[in-house]
Amino acid sequence: MRLWIGLHLPQLALDVFSPSWLSDASGGERTDPGSVVLEQERVLAMSPAARAAGIRPGMRRGGVLMLMPGARLHERSPAREAEALDAVALAMLQFTPQVAQQEEATLLLDIGASLRLFGGIRALCARVRASLRTLGFSAAISCAPTARGAWLLARAGSPGGSHDAAEGGRSGRPRRSLRALRMASLERRLARLPVALLPPARPYLAWFEGIGCERLGELRRLPRPGLQRRCGRALLDMLDAAHGLQPELFDWVAAPDSFRARLELFDRIEQAELLLAGAHHLVLQLTGWLCARQLAVERITLLMEHERGRVAMAPTALEIALAEPGWRDEHLVRLLKERLARQALPAPVIGLGLEARQLRPMAPPTASLFPEPGGSEEDRMRMLELLVARLGPENVLQALPQADYRPEVANEWVPVQELRAAGQGTRSQARLPPDLASLPRPSWLLAKPIALLMRNHRPFYGSPLRVASTPERIEAGWWSETQTRDYFIAEGQDHALYWIYRERIVGAGEDAEPRWYLHGLFG
Incomplete structure (x- = not known):
């Protein structure tokens, strides 16, 4: 089934100067001082506070300052709008590889093949809306079986888009999603839309009003030959x-060969954790780029830019290394959050940059019907990465067995990242003596053996211990510290099993009392 999502960004001219994520970067709710965008000295767009003060589109600069002297005035920047629309299109590539830019700040997404992957149209629209919110833009979202139908519904859902969107026009915010999943429902919705939504019809609005043709349904009932002679074939x-009724051709958005995104902040940020909202903005673009290129990233670098000019200094680089290549924004944002919470800034930050350093082809998901208990290997590595980011690499360790019979030195603990970087995670088992695999070993080995009391010539630990196995003799360490021990599995009166040993004293007489020690406990 061919299905399209239309995204219209009605406040793009304003959002590039005052994005919604700016409140997160300010550390809480941000008071709207009243932002106004001017084009040729007339109001093009305004924030809700400016609208509440009585400012309306088309008003001159003097009228704005008279109604709201403290308003922030911005000159429209088509270059920044185009850059922002490119960033949104790049982020939308995570949902479908077919994204097209259309006129009037609108994007079209062919999502017919993505519905099952994202759990249906409602879940997909919710994810698209959440991504747009994170990017800092307000949008009207629509869904239709045709691309131009989705475009018209998205434009109708914007403030002032149609008479049916009067509620959105009063509030200055887009309406909720307009969805028409079948052609019959799409035709009914289109029939109620105003003719002014079609760009080729706008030069002839006075004529349409004179003949009483205000809706698309009425426009379709007009004689086609006469309508073509007066208004042209494009309408x-x-x-x-x-x-x-007519095929549609598009120029799809193409992901660049390499990724490097930059974001100019709107204030001087002095606390690293407040940069997370802006970093998330960049990570969403990275996610779209990775999905479009079918790549996974192993290392990213967040560049925190400082003041320029005479007091300029090099950007502060924050590198995130992933144990397993990934492409999901949730995981990358969690790692950035942990690292930024511990990052000290040498100077205020005025801009952010994100680079993808090491890339690999995206690995397909496992085809196993029954996953391993406790989750997949990817889930385990994500947990380890989060622990490393939160606790530090020196506090997340992994066992590395050694080729030694002495229990105290038969294993050492090394950082997980160091072990995986050395490629020893799977080869370490080959270093064990082969005859140790069949010998019983306790699940809990004490860091230091505990000397046991002797009662009636039997070792005592809470209760008399009964030896329940044949001895295992260990004599090793002549090159450093010689150990001569006989190990046993002992059972207490509560049927708990212990790993104990009797120390053999070399050179002692036969009457010497043996010394017993507790070295481990079985599960």
Whole structure:
């Protein structure tokens, strides 16, 4: 089934100056001082506070300052709008490889093949809306069986888009998603939309109003030959495309060969943890790029840029190394959050950059019907990465067995990242003496053996211990510290099993009392 999502960003001219994530970077709720975007000295877009003060589109600069003297005035920046729209399109590539930019700050996503992957249209629209919110943009989201139909519904859901969107127009915010999943419901919705939504019809709005044609349903009932002679073929082509009567061709957004994204902050940030919102903005673009290129990243670098000019200094680099290649934004953001919480800034930050350092082809998901108990290997490595980011690499250790018979030195603990970087995670088992694999070993080995009391010539630990196995003799360490011990499995009165040994004193007489020690406990 062919299905399209339309995204219209009605406040793009304003959002590039005052994105929604700015409140997160400010450390809490941010008071709207009233932002206004001007084009040729007239109001093009305004924030909700400015709208509440009485500022309306088309108002001159003087009128704005008279109604709201403290308003923040910005000149429209088409270059920044195009850059922001490119960033949104790149982030949307995580949902589908077919994303197209259209006129009037609108994106079209062909998501027919993505519905099952993301759990249906409702779940997919919710994820798209959450991504847009994280990027800092407000948008009207629509869904339709045709691309131009989705475009029209998205434009109708924007403030001032149609008479049906009067509620959105009063609040200055886009309406909720407009979805028409079948052609019949799409035709009913399109029939109620105003003719002014079609760009080729706007030069002829006075004529349409004069003949009483205000809706697309009425427009379709007009004689086509006369309508083409007066308004041109482009109007009929767009109307037919919206109703699925004409094929549509698009120039799809192409992901660049390498990834490097940058974000200019709107204030001087002096606390590293407050940079997370801006970093998430960049990570979403990285996620879209990775999905489009079918790649996974092993190492990313977050560059925190400082003041320029005479007091300029090199950016502070924060590197995140992943134990396993990944491409999900949730995991990368968790790692950045932990690292930023422990990062000290040498100077305030005014900009952020994100680079993908090491890349690998994206590994397909496992085809196993029954996953391993406790989760997949990827889940385990993500947990280890999170622990390393939170506790530090020196506090997350992994056992590395040694080729030694002495229990105290038969194992050493090394950092997980160091062990995996050396490639010894799987080869370490080959270093064990082969005859140790069949010998019983306790699940809990004490760091230091405990000397046991003797009662009636029997070792005592809470209760008399009864030897329940044949001895295992260990004589090793002549090159450093000689050990001569006889190990036994002993059982207490509560049926708990202990690993004890009797120390053999070389050179002692036969009457010497043996010394017993507790060295481990069995599970």
